[in-house]
Amino acid sequence: MAVSAHVSDLIKPGIAAFIAAALAYPAPAHAAGPRGVMSLNVCTDQLVLSLAEPADIVSLSELSVDPTLSFMAGEAASYPKNAGLAEEVLAARPSVVVTGTYSLHNTTALLSGLGTRVEEFPYQQSIDTIPADIRRMGTILGKEDEAEALARDFEAELATARADLGGVHPRAIVFGPNGVVAGAGTLQHTVLEAAGFRNLAAERGMTGMAPYPLELLVADRPDLVLLSAPMTDAPALADRIARHPAIAASGAALPSGAIPAGSWDCGGPFTLEALRALRSIRDGLLAEDQPSK
Amino acid sequence: MISRLNIILAASVLILAALSLLVGPAALGPGESLSAIFSSDGGTAALIMREIRLPRALLGVLIGASLGLSGAALQGFLRNPLAEPGIIGVSSSASLGAVLVFYSGLAGASLLALPAGALVGALAAMLALIGFSRGNTATLTLILAGVALSSLAGALTSLALNLSPNPFASYEIIFWLLGSLKDRSMEHVWIALPLMLAGWIMIAVSARALDALSFGEEAAASLGVDVGRARLLVVGGVALSVGAATAVAGAIGFVGLVVPHLVRPFTDRMPGGLLLPSALGGAALLTAADIAARLIRPAGELNVGVVTALIGAPFFLWLVAHSRREVQS
Numbered sequence: 001m002a003v004s005a006h007v008s009d010l011i012k013p014g015i016a017a018f019i020a021a022a023l024a025y026p027a028p029a030h031a032a033g034p035r036g037v038m039s040l041n042v043c044t045d046q047l048v049l050s051l052a053e054p055a056d057i058v059s060l061s062e063l064s065v066d067p068t069l070s071f072m073a074g075e076a077a078s079y080p081k082n083a084g085l086a087e088e089v090l091a092a093r094p095s096v097v098v099t100g101t102y103s104l105h106n107t108t109a110l111l112s113g114l115g116t117r118v119e120e121f122p123y124q125q126s127i128d129t130i131p132a133d134i135r136r137m138g139t140i141l142g143k144e145d146e147a148e149a150l151a152r153d154f155e156a157e158l159a160t161a162r163a164d165l166g167g168v169h170p171r172a173i174v175f176g177p178n179g180v181v182a183g184a185g186t187l188q189h190t191v192l193e194a195a196g197f198r199n200l201a202a203e204r205g206m207t208g209m210a211p212y213p214l215e216l217l218v219a220d221r222p223d224l225v226l227l228s229a230p231m232t233d234a235p236a237l238a239d240r241i242a243r244h245p246a247i248a249a250s251g252a253a254l255p256s257g258a259i260p261a262g263s264w265d266c267g268g269p270f271t272l273e274a275l276r277a278l279r280s281i282r283d284g285l286l287a288e289d290q291p292s293k
Numbered sequence: 294m295i296s297r298l299n300i301i302l303a304a305s306v307l308i309l310a311a312l313s314l315l316v317g318p319a320a321l322g323p324g325e326s327l328s329a330i331f332s333s334d335g336g337t338a339a340l341i342m343r344e345i346r347l348p349r350a351l352l353g354v355l356i357g358a359s360l361g362l363s364g365a366a367l368q369g370f371l372r373n374p375l376a377e378p379g380i381i382g383v384s385s386s387a388s389l390g391a392v393l394v395f396y397s398g399l400a401g402a403s404l405l406a407l408p409a410g411a412l413v414g415a416l417a418a419m420l421a422l423i424g425f426s427r428g429n430t431a432t433l434t435l436i437l438a439g440v441a442l443s444s445l446a447g448a449l450t451s452l453a454l455n456l457s458p459n460p461f462a463s464y465e466i467i468f469w470l471l472g473s474l475k476d477r478s479m480e481h482v483w484i485a486l487p488l489m490l491a492g493w494i495m496i497a498v499s500a501r502a503l504d505a506l507s508f509g510e511e512a513a514a515s516l517g518v519d520v521g522r523a524r525l526l527v528v529g530g531v532a533l534s535v536g537a538a539t540a541v542a543g544a545i546g547f548v549g550l551v552v553p554h555l556v557r558p559f560t561d562r563m564p565g566g567l568l569l570p571s572a573l574g575g576a577a578l579l580t581a582a583d584i585a586a587r588l589i590r591p592a593g594e595l596n597v598g599v600v601t602a603l604i605g606a607p608f609f610l611w612l613v614a615h616s617r618r619e620v621q622s
Contacts, residue, residue, distance in 0.1 A: 238461035246344035
């Protein structure tokens with residue numbers, strides 16, 4: 001949702017970067033391994049950044065440098081950016097385009113029709129699918145060994161976290177702008193569970209991103225409410241709900257900025273940062289007192 | 294007669310406000326809900342009642358009263374049965390003012406910026422319309438000017454929200470154009486209440502002048518009424534009441550139109566005597582509409598302006614047809 005809402009941002013940085021990208025990569029005609037990857041989606045951007053040689057990156061999406069969505073915004077800064085337009089791809093002629101299944105269907109179809117190799121990654125749904133996505137990106141980029149190592153580290157840390165859950169599972173809720181929460185079937189849900197929390201929104205039967213009435217938030221008494229930071233400095237009423245006095249008065253823990261920005265909006269090696277942050281919050285909650293359930 | 298009407302209306306406001314306190318997604322029993330308002334134990338029920346439902350019920354009453362009162366004052370002052378803050382563009386101009394001040398980030402993200410912007414917007418609209426209506430006494434001329442003003446303010450509100458770099462701003466167009474009382478807090482009550490009270494007092498003080506003005510400005514002046522002062526009171530009072538209401542709940546239409554017509558048959562039909570019943574009736578109508586907005590679709594509630602428009606727009610059409618017949622006959 002947030003990703004598609006950022007279209008107005010795509011206009012900003014100017015055409016220079018696109019021209020530079022086009023000039024720098026005139027139709028790589030390498031036979032040995034793919035050279036030149038172009039990513040059109042903020043999630044594939046970060047998998048590319050985790051694995052590709054810098055010289056192989058033709059361009060990343062505009063959102064790759066948005067620090068609220070992209071954990072690797074800093075690393076992305078030095079690369080050319082694209083607005084996800086088919087024209088940009090045809091001008092840059094990368095040997096492979098990577099994107100998400102949720103973004104830019106028309107562009108993807110057009111490019112495939114014109115003979116460009118397009119690899120689509122499914123919208124990230126689970127912490128358990130991340131290692132497979134890392135491996136797949138490694139294969140696309142010819143970086144199988146590096147990908148295998150990253151994926152194994154990920155699996156090992158995830159397994160350790162799960163083995164160490166104990167019996168007490170505090171109840172948490174991810175409460176975003178406008179009171180929209182992450183229900184079952186979201187990446188956040190699986191990270192919460194892997195960190196030893198119960199996701200209140202999922203227990204209330206919510207799937208995907210769904211509005212959660214403020215009254216129920218107070219009535220359900222979660223142990224932890226994760227409020228998202230505003231996406232920009234520009235004010236919106238959507239961000240006001242996090243400041244409603246009823247939330248502060250409910251007695252739930254409200255750690256601000258506890259989950260590193262962008263670490264669980266997309267799945268990637270960095271999603272472990274969200275897992276670590278949640279585990280340390282949970283340790284703090286359990287040490288503080290015995291949560292209600 | 295009038296006082297009995299006011300007692301009945303006041304009782305319905307109380308009953309509807311109590312019902313409003315009982316409506317919400319959290320399953321609380323009626324007794325538990327109402328006693329929790331007076332409890333300060335910080336329990337779940339107390340928290341929900343005092344921090345979520347009470348401000349909502351209070352704002353429904355206060356904003357409804359402001360809109361009903363403003364509608365009655367405008368209909369009396371302009372001698373125009375179709376005048377109403379929503380229709381003549383005062384509400385949407387207030388929305389525009391609030392939007393410009395809040396979303397530009399001029400005042401940080403502070404809520405206090407909202408009433409300031411809304412007051413300026415409402416005042417500008419009132420002054421423009423009063424200026425326009427002098428010399429244009431035809432009923433529909435003023436309404437047409439108001440419709441144009443209302444469309445312009447609505448379009449500029451949409452434009453301002455679309456231009457905001459915050460991706461959520463454009464979704465808030467519907468709040469500013471159709472209004473909602475969802476998830477308000479006591480903070481909203483405290484920033485709106487003083488301004489509304491000031492507006493109510495200004496309009497109440499103008500009551501006698503409104504009565505005299507029903508015979509025309511010259512007749513009123515010959516009765517010793519200071520028409521300029523009355524104009525100042527009505528313009529300022531409506532701008533304060535509607536500006537404060539719109540700042541915390543968005544533009545809610547038609548309450549000020551429907552209510553004075555509904556209560557007028559039970560009064561002496563003088564504009565001054567219509568003020569209090571219209572305020573009480575507005576409070577009752579908006580509270581009822583807000584209850585309906587929550588009950589019709591509990592999962593994702595309606596904007597309350599949708600409900601008032603569903604009631605008010607057909608009523609408005611009927612009034613237009615009715616007043617045209619009167620003019621022709």
